[in-house]
């Protein structure tokens with residue numbers, strides 16, 4: 001197949017483009033940063049996008065402004081790059097009759113994970129209260145009875161609850177792509193990436209995920225600073241597995257029903273706490289030991305743990321890299337930027 005990968009010069013896009021090539025596809029990249037087999041351009045630029053995707057059978061859309069954002073002043077840029085950029089791309093695909101799309105989405109569309117209350121059953125806690133966090137009460141409690149909750153596993157049918165500009169713009173991408181599929185008879189897969197890590201991850205910036213922040217701290221001889229009490233849970237998925245999920249999605253699209261978008265969690269299925277992450281990286285590098293700081297960020301969710309089952313049954317995708325092995329490699333892997 002002739003495939004265009006947007007964001008092909010980025011951390012994840014590089015791996016995706018490489019794997020698709022290895023699988024025998026003809027791959028062209030499109031990215032702000034041009035390079036070998038990568039055309040330089042902005043996804044919001046209709047002409048540049050049109051030229052890049054002309055003649056393609058499918059588009060794998062990884063280009064995005066990522067991360068949590070620094071504050072609300074980031075709002076316009078997230079909406080512009082992620083929502084408008086996707087809209088421009090979809091319109092260009094429709095004009096050319098390109099009917100297959102793989103979209104890089106994110107687990108951030110869920111917001112807080114799902115929880116069970118012994119008395120009131122399954123529930124989704126609302127945004128966290130600063131008073132609770134300041135008092136060191138990090139676990140969400142049942143809003144009705146105040147009881148402690150047991151965290152559960154998020155599947156793709158859990159209603160979205162985006163909590164920041166990035167999350168909102170990723171959900172907007174999914175909605176735009178679903179509308180495009182309905183109206184054009186195209187088929188789309190949205191891959192909801194969990195916390196991606198691995199070689200080539202961008203170094204520590206205000207937009208970086210925690211794995212890059214801890215890794216950069218250790219390299220500089222500083223202790224990883226663990227927020228809250230370190231008990232918050234995430235699913236760390238290796239970038240090589242994320243690339244494999246994109247290849248699986250592309251193949252699934254060949255026989256996917258037209259006119260719809262289907263979303264899949266891309267997760268390792270091996271959730272870990274942030275303290276586990278800090279300990280694993282610190283141990284692999286021989287220190288310094290992590291410091292649990294009790295600090296917090298108001299926009300952070302407590303636990304977000306996914307079910308990888310739909311990706312297994314629908315795409316034939318299961319992550320292969322185990323946490324312990326991936327982190328041992330990541331502890332010394334080169335970072336980008």
Ligand code: UD1
Pocket residue numbers: 066067068069106107108166193194195196207208209210211213214225226227228232234274296297300301
């Ligand atoms: C992250 C990304 C999000 C992405 C998602 C899935 C960022 C900022 N967030 O969300 O955009 O969609 O993964 O790939 O890129 N923490 C520390 N110490 C630190 C920094 C963070 O303990 O120095 C903690 C945070 O409090 C949080 C956890 O680590 O509990 C994860 O943080 P982070 O990786 O920033 O954000 P996610 O919410 O997981």
